[in-house]
Amino acid sequence: MRPAEFDFVRAANVAEALGYLQYGSPIAGGQSLLRDMRQRQLSPRRLVDISHIDELDYINMDGDVLVVGATTKLAAIAASPLVKDKCDALHQAAGFIGDVQIRNRGTAAGNICGTWSPAGWSVDIGVVLAASKGEVVVRSVSGERRIDGAEFVAAEKSPIEVSELITELRFGAADKSAYVRLSRRTADASIGSAAAFVTRKSGRLELGLALGQVHRRIVRATAVEAAVASHGIDDLATDLALAELARTVSPPDTAHANSEYRRSILPVIAKRAIRAAL
Amino acid sequence: MNIIANPKKTAGTAAAKSPMAKIALTVNGEGYEAEVPSRTLLVDFIRQGLQLTGTHTGCDDGRCGACTVHVDGEPTKSCMVLAAQVDGCSIETVESIGTPEQLSPLQRAFKQHHGLQCGYCTPGMLMSAKDLLKRNPSPTEAEVRHAIAGNICRCTGYHNIVEAIMAGAAEMRGEKVAPAEHKHHQPGGGKDTWVGKRIERSQDARLLTGYGQYAADLAPSNSLHCAILRSPHAHARIKKIDVSKALALPGVIDIITGSDVKRDYKPLPPTINIAMRLNTCYAIAVDKVVYNGEPVAAIAATDPYIAEDALEAIEVEYELLKPVLEPSDALAKDAPLLYEDWQDNKCLEYRFASHGDLRGAIDGSAHKVKLTVPHHRYTAVPLEGRVTLAAWDRGAKKLTVTMSTQAVHQSRTLLAQGLGLPEASVHVITKDVGGGFGLKLQVDGEIIPCMLALRTGKPVLWVETREENLLSGIHSRDYVLEMEGGFDADGRFTALKVDIVGNCGCDGTNRSSGAGQLLVGAFYFQGNYQLPIYETNVLGVVTNKAPYGAYRGYGKDIANLGIERFMEAAAKQIGIDSNELRRRNFIEKEQFPYEILTGAIYDSGDYRTILSMAEEAMNVPEFRTRQEEARKEGRYLGLGFAMVLEPAGGSVPNCIFNAHETTTIRMMPEGDFLVLTGMQEIGQGIETSYAQVVADQLKVSPENIRIICGNTETVPYGLGAWSSRGSSFGVSSAVECAKKLVAKLQAMAGNMLGGQFNDVTHVEGGFEAGGKKITYREIGNGVTLWPGPLVTVPVGTDPNLEATHTWTHSKARWIPSDVGSLSIYTNHSSCCYACEVEVDVETGKISVNRIYAAHDSGVVVNPMIVDGQVHGGVVQGIGGVLNEELRYDADGRLMNKSLWTYLLPQAPDVPKIEVGHWESPSPFTSIGSKGCGEGGPVGVPPAVMNAVEDALKPFGVELSVTPLSPERVLSLIKKAQEKAV
């Protein structure tokens, strides 16, 4: 199918976008939104094209935090030496998303919003954001606010208001990070993924762990993080924490993989990600 | 955009004007300014607005890559971008890369390496490859595969595409590329003949540069666009349809529903009837729908967007009925009936029993083996879906239908029957076809745009969406085999019994022709083996699933999966190597021609040799060592083999898959030739291979020959492309026809040279007698114009410079023997597939690391094309056994309605494909050729399954379900582990 009718405006900069957003929804790369519009599962009345806002197209360091502007393309993230160096999990996750063509248009901000789209497949960046204990920077005509990344992607419905624009994603630092992802084919939805961020502070191991596609929403595995920090990865306590998490999640049941499967691979991918980040 | 107003309808309707967007952009270096509806997708702007039809569509939502263009230098899927979003950008399409006369190095490499078959994916593939080589001039094979992960090719299996990109890259780096070495066992070896040579294909330059002519590319700008409203329910009565709101939308010209169809047209005619029960159905459901996806109404509108708006405005009231989805439900005592004039839900019952006491033989066997083999539902998914463009000439009373089909003539007959038109008033044209694989062999949805064209008097274009294709474009497989057999103490077959129950969906006879595949399966369970006693019972059941049709295999897949899984299970039980068991039972080389119990006559083969070739290629002893070592590290490798017996050239009575093919060869006065064939080019390369075959007969170069097909007013009635019949029917009719023409021209030559007929010898480009030569051109000119026939053509010879020959299969036997045996295939090719897999036992994920095919399809006309057929088939086989699946939920709604959930193989996930050739020429065809198109989807699933079982041997896993998705494999491993504890 093709989309229903809508009005279209292009925003040249953030200020203009914020003005338009009063009565329209943003479209960035459109790689998630247009699919839903083509299925006519979503039919926004007015679209505000933010994909040409150059001032939000950047990858920088702010202290030890990696910051990515909202209109930065996934391809740029995947190809950035800075990202690879500072946040390997993000580098890997961005490189896993879709295919070359999708990454050339899709954005990281669009990806974390895509989690609420009817298709519900956009999870890869959100898992990394949550594991890194990162933040989402949101702006509106009345100012700027920051939302905890893990809370953002775990929310049942989008925590941003219609008139708000995500301007930046901030990924927390770690000594080493990794992203492990299972899928049926190379360019395909994940059927379970895990991001692990490991930092050693004065002999103590600190872990950030988040999982995608094993639950309705992205989950940050705080109990597992704690178990690994105090007992190590090969300890029974870690296994128990993982088993408990696998018991309590409510995984999606889709044509790609049923919920029982997702539950059973949860501990496997979590451990693979942690090991890769150690 | 082309928006034609309908003055009659829009007058008085205050049309709310679509929101518009002004855009200015550069396309292939030229600037354009336009005002388009803001919802216009870039792909529509390019194809319809700019008429650049090299950019294709194969899905609706960013999954296939056929629409790939560059936006500001970056590959982008133009179906997932709004034209308004690229305002100010620079776009490049395939048309910018090269021209048919001047291919770019990359395009040249695609042509040389046979990197395209139907060519539908090719423009997108080139755009992705071009970008890769810009970023990375020396990519590895893995990098190439990843760069094209977003571009689906359904034909080539990616192997040659990858080779072409690597070779193109090398050439662009200025390196000399050594031509690949091709091992080929061929008597004659193609040295002095065109047959046997790797000739580049004649259509490729066109297809590589955007000059393809697929049906949708040919729509005139005043075409109306057809959209079909399909039932969301599997089984329901239609209580009421209200189209008034939809009809009131500006731009909507016509809407047709089932009651109109029933009043004005005929039911869908049957395509096959062999011991089958036919139903009465119409192209649009009349009062009841029997599957999710059945047409309920159809719209003709000035624009595809408006047609789809109208879909949402039609109101239908349904009364839901209980759906029956599985044969067990459908056969239950008080199961709801799909067709209320039937007594039950059975559409096919058939039994065959050879002579001999089956029960006694099995009971008295040293080894009694039982096996249940279920196989899931999947389908062909050609990258171009079904497309029909119908135009009704009111004055001439003639319907011209340009459609994507594998069989123009049967389409014409079926359309005429379904529309109630004289057949001579229907003209069917098929130019390029973006893949078929069995899916384009019926007239179902295709007839709907014809009805709209008859009603509106305007050309009507129907381009099915991928969702429509998956919902209704016929399904295949979906059966359960109950097998039981015996082996004596030496491991020789004593008897075999197979019961098949097939889920034929709502229809395997009218809307499509799939019911016959169950019979083909039943006829061929004997496979490559000697078997003393055989019995089979076939039951076809109708359910509330999509129509049942052909998909590359048409029952040969059923027979081979059954017998090759059975041999594996038997070997395990007997305690010998499965290839040893195969060898003990093979039909031997010396025994051909060999008639099997069901009556088929195997023409030739050498099964021992191809099995040995496969074992050697896989280096079994080395593999076993590696396997052992890998297991110690917790990695599970497996090796599996499967033989394939591939009947080709179907010759089936009472159906559209009949037993004749006609060729006309016409010499031009200028001495070159047209070959008119009823066969159809669908990417399998007949345009080139037939030219080779005919060139040898006529003693000219293939360049002097042009092949014409796909036009019911040009070519003789022929049956088209299916059942790999080109190498038997197509080639043999062309060869015999050429011989007739040569004999005729020889008589003319003799006369013109003034000598005796006996003296005349056929030489390159003409004839010789008495030391003098006359060329084809001199004959053509002489007979036609200078001076003319009265002095050049001998008395008794028809001066017409053409010949026609109809080839039928002399070994076909349609009169059943006392036990009911029949012979309905001309040839029997064979292969042995071997594959190495690795299974991740923690996640259930399977990787296919190596595939080798030892392949024997008799004399090979063009080895390059045959290899391509094998590659493509192998990858379809991998897709089918691992990932592709059509699943229904409990209410009978299809769960895999797009390429997001119907998982086609992608380049990075499949291995290189190694092919070895062996040639056992067929005594039944004119040059010894046999069909070869179906081996992969037939042989790869059992080979992969056998390999996976081998890998999981330490766990004792027996594979009982398909596809081998991670969830199924993991759950089998877990169950086996629990059992072991």
Ligand SMILES: Cc1cc2nc3c(=O)[nH]c(=O)nc-3n(C[C@H](O)[C@H](O)[C@H](O)COP(=O)(O)OP(=O)(O)OC[C@H]3O[C@@H](n4cnc5c(N)ncnc54)[C@H](O)[C@@H]3O)c2cc1C
């Ligand atoms: C073929 C294909 C394969 C894909 N594969 C994957 C995959 O493997 N993994 C995966 O995670 N995703 C995948 N996707 C989904 C999609 O590509 C990504 O999620 C992409 O990153 C979305 O970004 P976008 O810029 O295109 O978002 P859009 O589609 O433009 O927007 C998505 C949503 O986010 C909102 N939005 C976007 N930017 C902002 C902003 N700055 N502020 C506020 N709201 C905003 C939009 O309003 C919309 O609701 C795939 C898509 C396709 C078509």
Ligand code: FES
């Ligand atoms: S048509 Fe665009 S990706 Fe399939």
Ligand code: FES
């Ligand atoms: S050649 Fe690739 S889809 Fe046919």
